[in-house]
Amino acid sequence: MAMNGNLNFAQNAVEQLTGDNNLITVRSRAIQNRPFTLVKKMQAEAEDNYRSKIKEMEDSLAETQRRLNELQTKKEKASAYPFTGTASRS
Numbered sequence: 001m002a003m004n005g006n007l008n009f010a011q012n013a014v015e016q017l018t019g020d021n022n023l024i025t026v027r028s029r030a031i032q033n034r035p036f037t038l039v040k041k042m043q044a045e046a047e048d049n050y051r052s053k054i055k056e057m058e059d060s061l062a063e064t065q066r067r068l069n070e071l072q073t074k075k076e077k078a079s080a081y082p083f084t085g086t087a088s089r090s
């Protein structure tokens with residue numbers, strides 16, 4: 001939720017009117033934007049690792065599909081000409 005500082009202004013005004021300055025000095029006046037640089041770095045490293053692993057798996061899948069298609073083609077050729085191959089053993 002975006003804050004424009006109105007809440008801090010209202011809290012400071014109430015504390016000033018009540019005469020209690022202790023909490024005003026403790027509370028930060030500026031909104032700090034602290035990016036999670038370490039988390040972002042860790043996330044980027046993990047993504048790099050997984051990208052390479054995914055690439056390896058995709059390559060393996062492509063090779064397996066190629067071999068499967070090759071075997072399927074051989075099977076189709078063999079079934080198209082059942083009497084031209086080697087004699088089957090019964």
